[in-house]
Amino acid sequence: MKHARKNTDTRTKRKTPTEVKKRTEADYRRKYLYEDESSTTVRRQIASAGYKTRSLDSYIPADKLESKVRSRNTIDDTKKIDTAKIAASENHAKRTRASSASSSARKSSTSSRKTTNTATSSKATSSKTASSKASSKRKTTAKKIINFKSNKYLRSLCASLGIILVVAVIVLAGIGAGMYTAVSNDLKDMNVQNLALNYSSFVYYNDADGNAIEEVQLHHEGERRVWVDSEDISINLKNAAVAIEDERFYQHNGIDLKRTFGAAVKWGLSKIGIGNASYGGSTITQQLIKNITNEKDRSVTRKFKEIMRAIALEKQIDNKDTILTMYLNISYFSNQCNGVEAASNLYFSKKASELSPAEAALIVGITQRPTYYDPIRNPNNALAKRNTVLKKMYDHDYITKEEYEASVNSPLGLSTSATESRKTVYSYFVDAVISDVINDLVEKKGYSSTFAEQQVFSGGLKIYTTMDKSVQEAMENVYENRTGFPSNKGPQSAMVVLDPKTGEIKGLVGGAGKKTEARGLNRATQSKRQPGSSIKPISVYAPGIELGKLNSATVLKDEKISIGDWSPSNSYSGYKGNMVLSKCIEISSNTTAVKALQLLGIENSYNFAKNKFNLSSIIPSDKSLASLALGGLTDGVTVRDMAGAYGALANGGMYNTPHTYTKVLDSTGEVLLEFDEKPHRAVSEATAFIMTDMLSDVINGRSGTARTAKLNNIPAYGKTGTTNDNKDKWFVGYTTHYVGAVWFGFDTPKNLKTAGISNNPSCVIWKNVMNKIHSGKTSAGFVAPSSVKKTSICSNTGKLASSGCSYVVTDYFVAGNIPSRFCKNQHTATGASASSSPTASVSPSSNPEDAQTAQPSSMPIQDPTAENSTSTQTQQPTSAPVQTPEPIPVTPPASTPATEYIPIN
Template sequence: MAKRKKSSFAHKLMMAILAIPLIAVVTACLCGVALAFYIGVYVIPNSDIDVSSYSKDLAKTTVIYAKNPDTDEYEIYETLEGDVNRQWVSLDEIPEDLQKAVVAIEDQRFYSHHGVDWFRTLGAVQGFITGDDRGGGSTITQQLIKNLTGNNDKSVKRKINEIFQALTLEKNLGDTAKDQILEMYLNTIPYGNRAAGAKVAAMTYFGKELDELNLAECAVLAAIPNAPTRYNPFRNPENVKERQTLVLQKMLELEFITQAEYDEAINTELVYHSDAYEQDTNEPYSWFTEAIISELTEDLQETENISYDLARSRVMSGGLQIYATIDQNVQNAMDEVFTNEANFPSAQKNGVVPQAAMVICDKQGNILGLVGGRGEKEGSLLTNRATMTTRQPGSSIKPLAVYGPAMDAGKITPYSVVTDMPFKVYDGKAWPRNDNRRYQGQMVVKNAVAKSINCVAVRVLDMLTPQASYEFLHNTLGFEHLNPSADIDYAPLALGGMNGGVTVREMAAGYTIFANNGKYSGSRTYSKVLDSEGNVLIDYTEPEEINAFQNEKTAYYMLDCLKEVTNSGTGTKATISGIETAGKTGTTTSKRDVWFCGLTPYYVGATWFGYDQSYNLDGISGNTALSLWTAVMRRIHADLPDAEFDMGDDSNFVNATYCIDSGMSPTDACEADSRGDRVAVGRFWKGDEPSEDCNLHKYVTICRQTGLVAGDNCRWTSTVSKLDLTRLFPMDFSPAIEDADACFTGDNKPVGSGDVTVSGGYLGVCHDRHSIFDFGNDDEEEESSEGTEGTEGETGTDSGNTDTSGGSTSDTSDSESDPEN
């Protein structure tokens, strides 16, 4: 019995042992099949790489052209010098010693493999598996591909792709593959200190032409590319000497040089050309040129499907012909204003001054001028605050994120009435607040835009929905930096307290929809780009337009509102003699940023002012962004004919009266309001004019002494009109709604929700106990009472924001713009 058990156990053990290799084989086969499938489907179809498109035009001067404003002919505006210096040379111009040195240290079997050195590749794989990954598996062909494509990903997927690209490349190049690859490699390899390619490296480090290099110097040039910073001859000559020795040893080992040549090279003193390391003294690029460089680099990445590094090289030294959209008269005016310190407040914090940026474009989005910072530009390729920096826009976003799309969706017109009161309770407080700490009650949208009333913007956004607002900004207008997880909310979109932020360029481009009848084509710094042979690479001379607004009336409605901002609202300082203006101010939480985005019949411009750091602008009165905008615009309009906005064909509009408390067709009761006549005239798109009679104004008996609905003790009364409007809210808040005394509780249903009545009800009734002696001259008292309550609630001017520095009435209506759920 014991023997049978032992025999059974031994049999099972043997079967298990035999099964292990079988499982391993099956697993390996399955993995092999999966790998083969992946290579066949995803790798091989993408392994063909056209090196001619990568290496093309990497040693020619790129020229930017701009129209001469006097002749309207294109002239050279600026020429570009690459991020790296490169001069292309043929292989026969490169010393044989340098060629051999590079092959010895980088890829000793270069002339015998077909793009991949399988011995080194297997060694690299083994090191990867064992954790002893020392790299070094790439051939010169593979390194060339990595340098040209810019793909530095260390993943296995990238290595597999690179292997097949290298094999395909050498196969496609045929018999001359090695010479072509080595030539491209030695012309594109980075050497540090802005030197790319062997020719510039020789001049940078030794002040010599290639044919003047000796063996020792060739070994140095072969040593540097492995780690240009570590082997920087100017900073780390001892490191360079160590690796140069290694290069020479490899050359000797491979019999590329003799012992005598090795000894001579080792003992040759290395004399570096230190003058090449001096600071670049060229004039810095203009802000406009730097914007072109950034924009075209991104565009070439997309259109040519190339890496950032290669795209940047083509822009900087690819012999391109770039036709800029710049208007030099506009740019000169901007430079004049922004380099004059007298145009800025004398304020600073911790040794830094507030900065500013501006973009001006035409209605099609062609950028005519831009400034990325105040003062004289002191360097090249700096942070361009006009195009690269994102900031919260404050109330300047309201026309784009709220009012424009809401009007286009038919939610409101400029003459709709929305209640100015808190929207909800947030963190135990009524939210939002207006900067002037007032709640005016019933308010016409046009006036709310002009006075930058937060509560109205939030309520209109609620009609539109935050999701629709976000989609308009992101999908239609192309705002790239919004954070959907945080910015699809009331505070970010209605008040501009965004998490992701916006750029000055995005804001200027966005406002073109108000100048261009609701059409949008983005923005651009150039209209056309040609390669060195005159072939068109990119053509924006007729940019594609989309209908940002689906209704023709929307742009006219919005212009009506934005004109009110500069006529009577927060932007009244934006005045230009003979030229009509429109726009919107903006101020962010704690007054960290101030904005003005505005337009004229000729131009659209956006201006930002604030610190680079998170400092507020306390101590600076007025809106400096508005002051700068106005100073620039007055200069560029000085010689232009007087102009007004195109407000559309009058035949499409009708002038109609409306009640400024309900937005409805007025009745006699609207004229008899206890505060005075509440009827106004609006310019409505036909079909939008009010058709239903006002249901808020109703006749009631009032106490002539208090102006409230008469109570039992009121002895002197009269019949006037008041608002049958009861408003509810979850909590009491201060200050009270200004038109609360003009409201009473009648037949209309309450609006809002909550347990607290904030207008109507008890609040609108006189509860005083009057004596017969309380009332003297009743006619005089009545007139005085009605006059006192006259126009304050309607006009609602901002208080405490007098501009003392040439800016506009300060618009800090975004102080409640902290994002919230």
């Protein structure tokens, strides 16, 4: 059995030769290394040669190292030779066992010495080889170091990189300084007063003494915002905010370096997929900046600007309590609540100064995730967050242990009103103001509609309105309580009251019943409805008088007429025959209105209605008899526009644009908008007065269609309007003080008779409002201008009245357009039944002698409209005998006294 031979070769073990002398570090440096090498370098170079490092005084000399390295290359060959010699020695020993022990010992000693000498020689050779390689490597390394130091290119490159680094540092420092300066300039005007101002816009009205009184604060989309000073905020609120949002708030200068560094690390990890992107780190000051600027992007640039702004803000304000007050006033607390005062009022029906620790903790906890911690929609989440805030407050010694335990065990304790609708509902008037200002900012300032709306709700504007508080309240009282309304609550109504002398809207209501919708449909300004007969005074009669086509004595025959396939009808049955113009208006005859429009001309009517009386919704397709004579307009008109048109008649013919505000100031107090539209003349003062005189009969005449609109002690004038199938009911009337326009009907047009309504509720609504707003006021009516003359005429023929006239009326005429002939006929009263034969021609009278030429009267007054009047009075004769009674000398007075008024009755 063979056994593995034990390896006796000692060359595999590294040993220090006995002949190696110890060297000191100085000797070693002088002989083998460079003078400037350090001890660490010595060790590193020795180790690189493959040898274990020892103390510096026992390193192997270089020549021995080289020999040792060389001997390693012949180890394998030497090992083979040694093995063969050992085998031969053993064999020889077996053959000579019989020899003496001393001889064997000598042979064995000789063989051992040979083996030892061979190994020693091999080791020496190997040592020399290794030493040579190590020395060569050290020289190469040193050479590289020397080359790097002496290379001009490398030195130039290093110098260039150094210059670039210095320049980069300077540039970055400059950019940082510039950005700091820029953000500092942005925040120069930031103080509590300006921030509060920029946060809310205000609407004002003038009281009876002309003092501006705040009506409302405007908040975007129904948000609730109330600014309070520091002393009106509970210390519990302040402590809660600091504890949960920024515990080192009173120590840092705007940024918390510890939190910022932590946030930066989280941000970096999130970029490589570790953790999420919600890394926080913002101080209260930084959150305030973010809320003010409304910058929500998550870029590094935005964060850097935010940090710069926070530092700048703290330097400018230099008062931690002021910054905390601003933060608590501007933060969002869900349910359209901005600021702790609004939140306190909503959730607890308290002021911000009255909150307990538990209540303060609940409100402050909402800010981090307003929807998730909404106490109304998510009470459990809100409760858990509240307790977290309370724990923070306790940890920072803001509350005692007893307060903490009592608070965390208490319920939410929300107010019973907290779950009600939170949208702010303004009046219809304020809604109209908001729309007007937004539209004017777009049209006059070039704002986008979005930016204009932002400015109105959160631009710190001061809007001065035209509203008369007493008028607005009277109107709201009538409409909310439906005073004078039919019992059926399906139909709706709207009304506008304005001052005709200025065009200022004093009151406006856009719907019946209590207003519950924020900026909903405003029927007074937004709904366009067909006006029916209420359009006649401004599209037919006033323009006709103005152009001399018509006058108070113009006789129009109420009869059946057909124009193509269209045959207009009246609201009453039958036809009335010949009637003077004032009678036609009183009973609201449709056939005579069509004939009057034919006399006037459609183009003239359209021009007056659209351009003079500013019915802007009239379009070219409305150039028709049905549209302009009877109010069947394509798009319809608004209540506001109708009030403005009648305002011209009440203001001596001068039209003033209806408006809801006088001026708007921006947050700096500069005028942003100002109503400066100049009035224009729609008709002459004489035409306006004559038209007003005839409209008096609509209310006061025996057959007037608006007798239910008669006021208690004030003369009133106006015109009703009813559209086809009774879908719309109107009354537009005025006094010397106000103009009021009322519409009544369904939002989706349908016959009012289906709701059991056959009369005109608009008249009663108008009367109820006007009686209230005229309380304490007096009026004797409008004063006749010197340009009109008062004359008695025959109501059947339209000529100057004589003794044979059964019905005589006294009317006003424009000087120069007065009848000059006396009536010579014996005839019956106005209103005889008309001929049954239809005709499309205009027949103002039944007697050729009744033709109202524009010849000069006995008064020496120039007639500028003679040609127009002459061309319109062609008539057909009748078989009635002509009689020539003695004329009654009814001569118009030379002048009309300045104190003359239109009679009430």
